[in-house]
Amino acid sequence: MGCQNIAELIWPNAQRINNFRFDKMTSYIIRRLLYIIPIVFGVLLLTFVLFNLVGGDISLEIAGKNATQETIDEIRAEYGLDKPLFLSWDSQFINHFKNALTFNFGRARDREPVIDKIKRGAGPSLALTIPMFFCTLIIAISLSLIVAFLRGSKWDVIVLVVCVSGMSVPYLSFILFGQYFFAYKWGLFPVFFSPDLAMPQYVALPIIIGIVAGLGGNLRFYRTIMLDEMRSDYVRTAYAKGLSTTRVLFKHVLKNAMIPIITQVVLAIPFLFLGSLLLERFFGIPGLGYLMIDAIGARDYFVINAMTYISAILFVMFNLITDLCYALVDPRISFE
Amino acid sequence: MTTTVGTTIEPELTDATRSAGSHPWKRFWRNRSATVSLIVLGIIIFACFGTLMISAKEYHVQDLNANRQPPQLIPFAPFGYDILGRNIFWRCLFGGVVSLGIGLAAAAISVIIGTLWGAVAGWYGGRIDNIMMRLVDVLYGLPYILLIILLKIAFEPKLIRLLDRIFGPGQERTANIVILFLAIGGVSWLTMARVIRGQVLSLKAQPFIEAARALGLPARKILLRHLLPNLVGPIIVYATLTVPQAILQESFLSFLGIGVQAPVPTWGSLAAEGVKAINTVVSFWWMVVFPSVLLGLTLLCLNFIGDGLRDVFDPKTKR
Numbered sequence: 001m002g003c004q005n006i007a008e009l010i011w012p013n014a015q016r017i018n019n020f021r022f023d024k025m026t027s028y029i030i031r032r033l034l035y036i037i038p039i040v041f042g043v044l045l046l047t048f049v050l051f052n053l054v055g056g057d058i059s060l061e062i063a064g065k066n067a068t069q070e071t072i073d074e075i076r077a078e079y080g081l082d083k084p085l086f087l088s089w090d091s092q093f094i095n096h097f098k099n100a101l102t103f104n105f106g107r108a109r110d111r112e113p114v115i116d117k118i119k120r121g122a123g124p125s126l127a128l129t130i131p132m133f134f135c136t137l138i139i140a141i142s143l144s145l146i147v148a149f150l151r152g153s154k155w156d157v158i159v160l161v162v163c164v165s166g167m168s169v170p171y172l173s174f175i176l177f178g179q180y181f182f183a184y185k186w187g188l189f190p191v192f193f194s195p196d197l198a199m200p201q202y203v204a205l206p207i208i209i210g211i212v213a214g215l216g217g218n219l220r221f222y223r224t225i226m227l228d229e230m231r232s233d234y235v236r237t238a239y240a241k242g243l244s245t246t247r248v249l250f251k252h253v254l255k256n257a258m259i260p261i262i263t264q265v266v267l268a269i270p271f272l273f274l275g276s277l278l279l280e281r282f283f284g285i286p287g288l289g290y291l292m293i294d295a296i297g298a299r300d301y302f303v304i305n306a307m308t309y310i311s312a313i314l315f316v317m318f319n320l321i322t323d324l325c326y327a328l329v330d331p332r333i334s335f336e
Numbered sequence: 337m338t339t340t341v342g343t344t345i346e347p348e349l350t351d352a353t354r355s356a357g358s359h360p361w362k363r364f365w366r367n368r369s370a371t372v373s374l375i376v377l378g379i380i381i382f383a384c385f386g387t388l389m390i391s392a393k394e395y396h397v398q399d400l401n402a403n404r405q406p407p408q409l410i411p412f413a414p415f416g417y418d419i420l421g422r423n424i425f426w427r428c429l430f431g432g433v434v435s436l437g438i439g440l441a442a443a444a445i446s447v448i449i450g451t452l453w454g455a456v457a458g459w460y461g462g463r464i465d466n467i468m469m470r471l472v473d474v475l476y477g478l479p480y481i482l483l484i485i486l487l488k489i490a491f492e493p494k495l496i497r498l499l500d501r502i503f504g505p506g507q508e509r510t511a512n513i514v515i516l517f518l519a520i521g522g523v524s525w526l527t528m529a530r531v532i533r534g535q536v537l538s539l540k541a542q543p544f545i546e547a548a549r550a551l552g553l554p555a556r557k558i559l560l561r562h563l564l565p566n567l568v569g570p571i572i573v574y575a576t577l578t579v580p581q582a583i584l585q586e587s588f589l590s591f592l593g594i595g596v597q598a599p600v601p602t603w604g605s606l607a608a609e610g611v612k613a614i615n616t617v618v619s620f621w622w623m624v625v626f627p628s629v630l631l632g633l634t635l636l637c638l639n640f641i642g643d644g645l646r647d648v649f650d651p652k653t654k655r
Binding site for chain 2: 277
């Protein structure tokens, strides 16, 4: 802040000051990019320690109980487990990092490269989670504005109770209810995935169920944000100077609520990539959630490892994007 | 000196002059949904833990003649029987003990680790804060479900071997439950650490802490005597909200088939077992409905109590 004032004294030219801010922003971005390195390093170290040092010898588990020493050795050679753990350029430790940085995750138990599996699963998963996420978001934000406006009234209480009830109903119940009535009883949607169905057909019902199940928690969260804003002094001022309610709500409250909303939204995006474990399992959708469940069941460490790493990378990237969004939306944030 | 000041001021503080904040519990009792929830939750907890002596023996008893029998009062099976002819009533009660136990264990772990972690990071600041909170960031970056699975894969075989050596062979079941307790607890302290750190940062700047420092109190005393009492509110609120989350996470793992292993029941695994028994010809509704309702009711109560406590301790969310 001090620096900026001095800059203003020396160059009372707005353009210059903007440049000055821009320069600071560039250096801020570079510093934040450097920040990613230790976090990615931490994630890789954590997965290495958990899988290799604590988890024990994976090859024994892959080979099964009655395997001969020969098979075990073959498997060890194939996955590079015969190499030394540390202390060599070709050690498992170095290879773990090398493979992660080049997105080479090896082959899954069924010999298919892990990266191919992930590429194939990403489509159905994102087709499920992206519409689900944004529909929930739009509905929750518009409803939360209304509810926050009616705060303390009968409707507010009813909506809150419904929200908390919705949060408390086990996810499985929503799925069962939807699957039984909408798909099985009334035949509006296919009950289960089958390869000859078009994508919109088999993701429609899971999306609806996901929206209904997620709405309670989201609505309650955004209501709290909106209420915080509505109690602020600037809202009272806006009313006092005679602005209409719609103008106050949309021009002032919604705009100021954008900062916490952006955080929530941007940080939720990387998790969309993981798909929805339960929905994909119960509707048989061949996405990344399904891939994960299969991998957990088969103890396929290579798939789990790859998914962990990719989701961590995405999370860190989007974390950075949130911080940059802050800086763009809120001029009060300094880049020190 | 201080005692005389205290005695002269105390009588003047009547109910009328006290601020709303000095009656936190009165405000809690005025919140009807929280009070009702507390009573309902009390009944559920009492029913689960009070009958533990019976349910621990009955939950795995099989009566193959009674399999898939609907709810009935004679013989006593108000929730019916499952596919293997086990009495779902006793399984629900015993499952409740396990589910609530997981919730409480997670809350306890998150209170201990989260509070210490957040308080130390916030108090010392600077580089220590930076390193500690980056670690929290790393763990936040991993989806919690993956983290639980990683912890389970990594530590379960070790723990089984360790327990076998101590208590003799056949400890898989104990190891499975302990790992789940630890894994779910191990991911639930992150939010607590962040909240507590924020609180400590704002408290640190307040005059009474400055005064304590100026008086030369050692850091340990300031943390225990002056900071901790001011942190009790957020700790209670977030611990209460951790319990339903942990129970939900366990049920989620059970739905996926990687939670507490059979025959030990939890509400989540009971519901998941019930789902498996459903087919298109006959639906054995009692196998799904009773555990789901118990699970939902408990979560509902815990969420309402958590909200009520937050209203009490955080004056910002007052209506």
